[in-house]
Amino acid sequence: MATPGAVEAKGTGGGTDKMAALKEIYKQLKAEVLEDHAAEIADHESAIQWIDRMVDYNVLGGKCNRLLSVIDTYKILKGVDVLSQEETFLACTLGWCIEWLHAHFLVLDDIMDNSQTRRGQPCWFSVPQVGLIAINDAIILRNHVLRILRRHFKGKPYYADIIDLFNEAEFKVVSGELLDLIITHEGRKDLTRYNETIYRHIAQYKTAYYSFYIPVACALLLASENIDNFGDVKNILIEIGIYFQVQDDYLDCFGDPVFIGKIGTDIEEYKCSWLVVQALKHADVNQTSILFENYGKSDPACVAKVKDLYKELNLELVFREYERELYIKLIANIKAQPNKAVQTLLKSFLHKIYKREK
Template sequence: MAASPASNGSVSGSDDVRPLFCQIYCRLKSELLEDPAFDFTDDAREWIEKMLDYNVPGGKLNRGLSVVDSYKLLKEGKELSEEELFLSCVLGWCIEWLQAYFLVLDDIMDNSHTRRGQPCWFRIPKVGLIAANDGIILRNHIPRMLQRHFKGKPYYVDLLDLFNEVEFQTACGQMLDLITTHEGETDLSKYKLPVYKRIVQYKTAYYSFYLPVACALLMSGENLDQFVDVKNILIEMGTYFQVQDDYLDCFGDPKFIGKIGTDIEDFKCSWLVVQAMERASESEKKILYENYGKNDPACVAKVKAIYNDLDLQKVFTDYENASYTQLISSIEAQPSQAVQAVL
């Protein structure tokens, strides 16, 4: 089924699309709640609508909006048609659906308490482990949306391949995170920078940074094989982002970051503990071994005290400045101004 116009008239690349983006969420949700592949009962429709509203649109929407912004930049100032704007928003929402799917299941695996400033979905009364199936439903909504709105497009199969590959990479990154945590519980010294970077690149960077730009490139008629350098830059950006996230998990204010950090309690292979293990004395390492991964405020406080003694806040600032400089240099080396603008 061809996409219908998102609004009247053509849309300038400088317009704020967030309100329209949110309107399109409502349309996509309505379509999924009337999907002819399933004979919905009233209870099923009510459950899925509640589940979608709780998990999909509540974040910053940066990943989804990045598709629209990237596509506009690749058009190099040309006005977007109604269909182009609508389809770029649909792809953006497909990524937001993917994000919701990952987070619903990740929160169960991590036994987390809050997400985006509210209780995790599986902690809602009467939800519990039904959330695992809800995650599967979220994942299966994505090909339904792609089929409905992109099946006649020349890049349709490429989109399916892209989403399947990135989902596989992210799931493998999650696996690395989980099994590395088990190894870390046995021997904290296994938490090293190369191990950390591998987890981050696969668990976060591909779907958060590469996928939105790759979607925009496919919509523009480009072959992704020609943009390997762009992919590498985006993966480095994703690593930079995750280091920031790890830092904020410990040092950020939950009121502003929307969640209570639990990396220390969860024995996570966090950038902070990797840096601490590289710099700690034997006595400090002993304290980390004895207290890291314990769900006890006193133990968490001792780990944070080591982080402060090692001045990891300054280590982070130095890393942040060096990474920013390197990323800017790599971006400026790209031959296409449109691609530079996207990055």
């Protein structure tokens, strides 16, 4: 459980040096879980090499927003620009655990959605010779989180709280995934099943809780805070997380696949996306008929008709107005927080994603 001496705390300053330092901690964590595997399957080097490649392929390649959020939040809570070496390692390790958990979800989500690309490369299950082995790989990634947490946090006063936090995050995400899948199945029979209430529930459970609240909760626990005292902060972060999912849905249709790193498939997959919910809300009888006839079909002509309808309904403007009004509301709620450090961290979360394009 020793903190590595190779990574200096100053490496968390900014830019390339910062990411290089974080990658060094990632390499140590990966080496440790590979050692755990080697202890069980030492005679099967090919299996160890598979896991090595699989972890790199799925954990790396993203923007690492969850990882960076833990570190940045911890700095804000402590009121410092530079963390000590031990603080850097612990915050970074928790951040990487969230990224590992995120990778676990993405591998499974891509299989269920039959997605083609992720982060600008083929989805893991579609890589030659991988296929449905990816299901087991996703389970391995989830188990890595528990092993990393046990190795570096067992004995800490907040260890049980950290475990509870990650377990609760997984429970909410799989509940949201089930709701998404069930509602999609029902939507194929009756598209009017899609509405804003259902959409918010799916977005809250699948995205907002673990991508926005969990990084802050981890930092709060590191700072020896009682997370039960931060209910308002949790609610604001979840609202920001729902906004993030709305942005994702918007970019799935209107974003450039080369720029955002994936090909949008929400229309083909009959997803209860923010755009289709808004289309149902604003469409007249004829437009609703077009939506019913073409939504959820893989035929490029049908997809084009849905996108044309979105443009006809001016959903790009509807999105921009939603974004503007939500920003005003969130800033007001953030300013109402009595703790200035909390205000700062909430504003930093909001401004990282406000008007993002990928």
